[in-house]
Amino acid sequence: MNREWIPRPQAVRQIWPFVATFCVMVLVTFPTTEGIVSRWLKLDESYSHGFLLAAVSLFLTARAARIHPVKAGFYPFWLVPLAACFIVYWLGGLIRLQALQQLVMVPMLLSTFAVLMGWRQIRWFLVPLGLLFLTVPVWDFLSWTLQLITVSVNQFLLGFANIEFEVEGVFVYLIGVGTFEVAHGCSGLRYLLVGQALVLIYGEMYLSRLRSRVTLFCLGVAFALVANWIRVFVIIYMGYETNMQSSLIDDHENFGWWVFAGTLVPLYFLARLMEKRDDESVSSQGIDIEREGIASGHDMTAVAVIAALGLATWLALPDKHGNIASEPEGYVIDLRERYAPVFGSGLDGWRPDILNPDRVYVQTMFDRQQARSGQGLGMTFYLGTFTYEYQRNRAELIQYSNRLYDRDFWIPEGFFDVENSLNIPVQGVTLKHRVSGQRVHLGYSYFVQGQWETDQWRAKLAQVGGFFSGRDDASLLISAVACDGCAVAVTLAQFIESTFPVILEQIDQEVVQPGR
Structure with missing residues (x-):
């Protein structure tokens, strides 16, 4: 049987609108796309299947295009969901909520191709392209x-x-x-994502x-x-x-x-x-071009409209480059009247792992007053402040790379509330070293655009409410103490009451005031 080959000029004519619009999407969403791909490169996380699944998505897309040949046209109705996706993506950039931008990536891609193909053609590509949603790092919320x-x-x-x-x-x-x-x-998240991908692929290839x-x-x-x-x-x-x-x-x-x-x-x-x-006897389906609005053959118009919407969104996005300083600036915090520094940036081998902050203050210290009275012998404190002047790709307060402790060496032993006279919600946690058995006690809180939170996801959502406060900054304030037989909650509360006001004053002077 002779196989029909599409002449090369005709093939280019059919493919170029999709390639052109895909390039527009990459341009508009490049920082977000880069952040997603960087998660794929972390082989010990839940999204290490990203490259493989992207390749499978491409294969299934080509397979669907071969079984159900498509022809580019212009279907204006689908500009409505596409414009909505662009607005949501722009809003995510405006309020510094990268998760919102990541969430809308795949719907944006499907809407873009729907403008060129209409429903009767795009429906064959819902699963092949929808598989990409399983590679987007928004599933951590589960x-x-x-x-x-x-x-x-x-x-x-x-x-x-x-x-x-x-x-x-x-x-x-x-x-x-x-x-x-x-x-x-x-949690089983990685098994859930891989399991969903496998059954979707099987269903696409073998179930009718x-x-x-x-x-x-x-x-x-x-x-x-x-x-x-x-x-x-x-x-x-x-x-x-x-x-x-x-x-x-x-x-x-x-x-x-x-x-x-x-x-x-x-x-x-x-x-x-x-x-x-x-x-098994599936009726053969030839080329089924949907006639809605302007018929096929106006693909150049469709590409031009999509490019115009994408360019407008790209120009409206704030801080598109998301510059990250090679070294964070330091806070100038003077606590010498009460505390004296101790050499080192950690506490008994513990320290938090925070990626790409704009400003940092880290100090291990002891209480002069307690040392003079002989009450604070063997008691060491840690004070850390990590501030992002504004949140962007690879420089967000709440991200997977930011961890309060290394899980390979420390295990949480108990949680408690640190009540204090400042009325700041502070979450306390006792960590135990897996090998030495050494214990350190932490008290931490997230200060996101003027709002205090102790839960990561609430801190993430605080970025939305913070947009109306006129602030962009987000900080992690963390205190810690290593002591034997001390009243941990009371000791941390006293330490927080004497240090957090000084830190907040510095945040206001160095981060908030210059932007006003």
Whole structure:
């Protein structure tokens, strides 16, 4: 059978509108796209599948274009959702909320191509292009909920294992054995994303009925969650049986993927049954060009309109380059009247890991007054302030790279509130070193555009409300103490009451006032 080949000039004619509009999207969203790709490069995170899934998306898109040939035209109705996407993207840049910009990336791409193809053609590309949504790092918002669900399920399972335990938040305390933290990496987010991708790909390639695709997708989500629950339960159980000596505790990542692979066996058995049940005689569909508004053949007009909207959005975006200083500036904070510095930028081996702040103050110190009276012997304080004058790509207060402690060396042992006379909400946490057993006690709070928060996601959302306050700055204020037998909450409160007002005065002078 002879295969028909599209002449090269004709092929270029059909492809160039899509290439041109895609380049416009890259130009408009480049800082956001760069931030997404940088997450793909972190192989130990939940989005390391990004490059592979992008390649699969490209393959499925080409496959859909071969099965359902398309012809570029101009369908003005789809300018409405495209303009809405541009407005949301611009608003995200205006209020310094990168997550909002990332959230609208894939809808923006689909709306752009819908302007060129209309519904009858773009519908074949919803799954191939929609797969890219699973690579966008906005799914972290589900992590905390997934952690709590995992703890609840394991609390139920451990009840049948005759194990003495207590649960507090995301911590499982095995009485007389040790403590497990169901941390971000134990939420099952990465299994959920990969599981969704696999069933969507299978459904796109082998299933013909929408009901079968939806059923397989729901099964894929369920099996991915179950795989993580089994993984966490086995690790906790083996830790209990071996008195925390099991190799699974240190190598739980590889074990998790083996469990996940095991759950794929029954999943794809069910998928095969659905495939056989689907009608295999799918009526052949030729070129089906939708006639709505201005008919196909006006692709140059469509590209021009899309480019004009994109250029207007790009010009309206504030701080498009998002410059990051090579070295942060320092605050000039004088606490010598009460405190004396101690050499070092950490406290007993602990220090926070904060990426690309604009201004920093970090100091370890001791209390002169307590030292003179002999009451503060063996008590050391830490004071840190990390400020972003405005938030942008790779320089945000709430981002995955910013961590209060290194999870490889420190484990939270308990949480508490630090009540103080300043009426500042401060979250307290006691950290224990995994090897030495040394303890440090932290008290921290986020100061985002004039609003105090102790929860990361509330601090993220505070960027929206802060837009109306006329401020762009965001800071992490963190205090810490290492002591033996002291009243931790009271000691931290006194330290905060004597230091935070000085820091806030400096933030107002160095960050807020110059911008007014």
